[in-house]
Amino acid sequence: MSQQITIERRKAVKHLLRNRDDMLVVCGLGSSTYDVYAAGDHHANFYLWGAMGGAVMIGLGLALAEPDRQVMVITGDGEALMGVGGLATVAAQKPNNLSIAVLDNGHFGETGMQKSHTSLGVDLAKIAAGCGFVGCQTIYDYDGIDAFIHKPNDPSGPRLAVVKITTENPSRALPNVDGVYIKTRLRQWLGHQPC
Amino acid sequence: MASPTPHIWEDDIYNSFKKAGVSQIPYVPDAGHAHLIRRVHANPDMHPIVLTTEEEGVASSCGAWLGGKKSVLLMQSSGVGNCVNMLSLVTNCNFPFLTIVSMRGEFGEFNSWQVPMARATRTSFEMMGVEVMRCNSPGEVGPTVDAALYATFASEQKIAILLSQRLIGRKEW
Numbered sequence: 242m243s244q245q246i247t248i249e250r251r252k253a254v255k256h257l258l259r260n261r262d263d264m265l266v267v268c269g270l271g272s273s274t275y276d277v278y279a280a281g282d283h284h285a286n287f288y289l290w291g292a293m294g295g296a297v298m299i300g301l302g303l304a305l306a307e308p309d310r311q312v313m314v315i316t317g318d319g320e321a322l323m324g325v326g327g328l329a330t331v332a333a334q335k336p337n338n339l340s341i342a343v344l345d346n347g348h349f350g351e352t353g354m355q356k357s358h359t360s361l362g363v364d365l366a367k368i369a370a371g372c373g374f375v376g377c378q379t380i381y382d383y384d385g386i387d388a389f390i391h392k393p394n395d396p397s398g399p400r401l402a403v404v405k406i407t408t409e410n411p412s413r414a415l416p417n418v419d420g421v422y423i424k425t426r427l428r429q430w431l432g433h434q435p436c
Numbered sequence: 437m438a439s440p441t442p443h444i445w446e447d448d449i450y451n452s453f454k455k456a457g458v459s460q461i462p463y464v465p466d467a468g469h470a471h472l473i474r475r476v477h478a479n480p481d482m483h484p485i486v487l488t489t490e491e492e493g494v495a496s497s498c499g500a501w502l503g504g505k506k507s508v509l510l511m512q513s514s515g516v517g518n519c520v521n522m523l524s525l526v527t528n529c530n531f532p533f534l535t536i537v538s539m540r541g542e543f544g545e546f547n548s549w550q551v552p553m554a555r556a557t558r559t560s561f562e563m564m565g566v567e568v569m570r571c572n573s574p575g576e577v578g579p580t581v582d583a584a585l586y587a588t589f590a591s592e593q594k595i596a597i598l599l600s601q602r603l604i605g606r607k608e609w
Contacts, residue, residue: 265502267499291524291528292495292525293521294491294495294522295491295492295495295498296495298492299498299499299502299525301499302460302496302499302500302503302505305499305503306459306499306501306502306503306505324492324495326487326492327488327495329488330488334485420529424529424530427502428502431502
């Protein structure tokens with residue numbers, strides 16, 4: 242029997258990011274970027290407006306570069322599926338400071354709500370578990386999100402949660418679209434000089 | 437199959453990486469890079485990252501730079517087309533980007549399947565705003581990699597170095 246889906250995406254992301262401290266956040270293009278911005282703009286956010294399929298791998302490069310900080314990738318099922326091979330690449334590296342939260346509504350929300358693979362039987366948590374992620378889980382309530390974020394630095398490797406969300410489509414919340422600004426802002430916040 | 441014979445210029449590339457402080461080396465393997473990849477794996481200060489497809493390395497290199505680290509992507513020419521859309525991340529955010537590409541399909545190639553992408557390699561990079569440099573002889577490799585590393589990370593340039601198949605040697609079948 243399938244479980245009922247009641248989690249709202251904006252509220253889910255607020256739960257993921259509360260008590261974030263200085264956690265670095267990479268978000269996939271489309272609704273995930275709007276949700277992260279709606280939860281509160283932050284210099285440590287790297288918003289994507291394109292580069293579909295790249296969020297997890299940007300997160301990996303950043304996590305390896307900043308091993309003493311927590312990095313979270315917040316992305317959608319469509320974006321995660323486009324870069325699904327990246328889950329294998331991340332698992333092979335075993336960064337214990339990287340968490341991936343997939344907001345899974347089973348649809349391509351930005352393009353007309355066509356069903357995605359996760360509506361058609363594909364289970365991203367099982368894919369990640371098969372790759373070697375630890376503690377892979379599918380979350381159906383806010384308590385599950387709170388439990389996920391309160392286990393940083395699992396010594397055994399990267400973590401992934403699929404957060405099942407409803408198909409509601411809240412109005413867009415648009416962060417700055419200037420990629421150079423977003424990049425430089427994050428680098429400066431980390432203390433790196435612009436070229 | 438035995439490992440390919442190391443080329444002396446692969447050591448030149450490795451030494452340039454070390455001197456410049458390159459710390460992340462994502463790669464899809466190629467025989468032309470085999471010795472370099474082995475050396476990277478032997479250095480605890482370098483993170484070799486084996487990829488499932490080349491565009492992953494474009495994205496991870498950008499993530500590395502967000503965290504203040506230098507990354508160079510290794511691949512063969514057949515993988516260049518896979519990178520095209522992800523290069524919009526590099527261009528749009530003005531990330532530094534350096535890749536070293538071993539060429540197949542251009543000099544005495546037996547496998548005709550390698551030829552179309554070899555012919556499209558330069559165009560694929562240039563149409564996405566990546567400058568192409570090319571090495572045809574062993575003595576060119578070290579200085580070219582040194583110059584490209586400096587330009588890439590001192591002023592956020594985007595460069596692909598193509599190692600010609602004549603330099604690497606024909607694959608024997």
